[in-house]
Amino acid sequence: MASVLVVEDDQFVRSALIRHLSEASHTVRSVGTALEALREVAHHRFDVVILDLGLPDLDGSEALKMLRGITDVPVIIATARDDEAEIVRLLNDGADDYLTKPFSVEHLSARMAAVLRRSQAAAVEPPSRVLRVGGLAIDPLRRQAELDGAVLDLTRREFDLLAFLAGRPGVVVARRELLAEVWQQSYGDDQTIDVHLSWLRRKLGETAASPRYLHTLRGVGVKLEPPL
Numbered sequence: 001m002a003s004v005l006v007v008e009d010d011q012f013v014r015s016a017l018i019r020h021l022s023e024a025s026h027t028v029r030s031v032g033t034a035l036e037a038l039r040e041v042a043h044h045r046f047d048v049v050i051l052d053l054g055l056p057d058l059d060g061s062e063a064l065k066m067l068r069g070i071t072d073v074p075v076i077i078a079t080a081r082d083d084e085a086e087i088v089r090l091l092n093d094g095a096d097d098y099l100t101k102p103f104s105v106e107h108l109s110a111r112m113a114a115v116l117r118r119s120q121a122a123a124v125e126p127p128s129r130v131l132r133v134g135g136l137a138i139d140p141l142r143r144q145a146e147l148d149g150a151v152l153d154l155t156r157r158e159f160d161l162l163a164f165l166a167g168r169p170g171v172v173v174a175r176r177e178l179l180a181e182v183w184q185q186s187y188g189d190d191q192t193i194d195v196h197l198s199w200l201r202r203k204l205g206e207t208a209a210s211p212r213y214l215h216t217l218r219g220v221g222v223k224l225e226p227p228l
């Protein structure tokens with residue numbers, strides 16, 4: 001079972017989460033502020049953090065950025081906010097998933113299981129060979145990617161997506177397969193994939209309208225291939 005940090009200032013919600021997670025045999029610690037969360041993460045090892053955005057001392061989005069500065073522990077955002085632009089920004093800032101309040105304990109359990117599967121899969125030692133596609137060089141062991149000799153500043157999920165596609169150059173990969181293999185999810189919408197593809201394209205110096213490496217086939221999937 002997992003070691004979980006619950007960051008939630010609402011005592012009722014916090015108690016309910018602790019009770020549910022403890023009943024599921026998880027080890028749970030909880031705090032009510034962002035600064036306490038940073039202190040906990042600095043001194044204890046967690047498998048996943050459930051982070052509320054409406055914290056009294058610091059907005060959860062800022063807390064997420066600070067967490068990402070000291071750890072790569074998976075973070076699930078729990079929020080009453082449903083603004084699409086903010087959700088996209090949170091994913092880009094390093095959130096692994098998000099839940100919009102109110103949510104069921106079953107929904108939380110499913111999202112936690114998916115995040116933990118992804119985290120465990122990433123911990124398995126990757127292949128040592130460097131993947132090369134045109135001017136791209138992806139080193140799975142060092143988790144480093146270069147384009148024409150320049151190191152790319154990629155988030156963990158952007159790197160995973162690029163490496164997965166680079167291992168299948170020229171092959172159209174269905175979105176369902178990307179969800180299963182990169183996100184370790186058997187279901188989900190296309191928004192998460194589209195967000196990460198968009199940011200990955202930007203870092204590769206291209207757009208969906210003028211692709212160089214990443215090509216989307218509407219209704220089919222995505223492929224990575226060298227520029228013509």
